[in-house]
Amino acid sequence: MSNLPIKMLRLVSFLEGVSFLVLLYFAIYHKRILGEEDAIQVPGMIHGILFVVFCLVLGYVWIDRKWPLKKVALAFVCSLVPFAPFYLERKLKEDQAA
Template sequence: MKNTPIGRLRLIGLLEGISYLVLLFIAMPLKYFAGFPVAVSISGALHGLLFVLFCLAILHVMFVHRWSIFRGFWAFVSSLIPFGTFVLDKQLRREEA
């Protein structure tokens, strides 16, 4: 990944996507089935930080590359869907090349 606004968005998006999957498929089951709520506290805080950074990175790319509101909205929605940031990354990889 290049050190460009899109490259940073890709990196943060991948980290955010991984943290979301860890939260959903590891931490939440640990909390509800194993009685280990600290897993959600830790992974939830990390995911929250990465989500905010992802939103800021979207805004930065929208400004620098003159993305439309719709394109920025699609990037935001991708972070709400499990595996969505990985689909976004595939599109951004083509744009970055």
């Protein structure tokens, strides 16, 4: 069994986590504090695309690795909480080594 699906999920999880933090920065600082109304347009689009890619890759890994629904649900919830994608990436690295 190839480790490529897990590697893809690790990469996309990391990128999605970084984009989430960047989006929060722009939403809080640039939009709310500086008053730039269109400050989150580009970071929001990038994060949205990465989130969709994450969901697609997660679905692929779910099918390829025959993960239980509980594991898939945990990975999905990690994509919704700031800093949790980095926890997920570490857990996926351990899973990849196993």
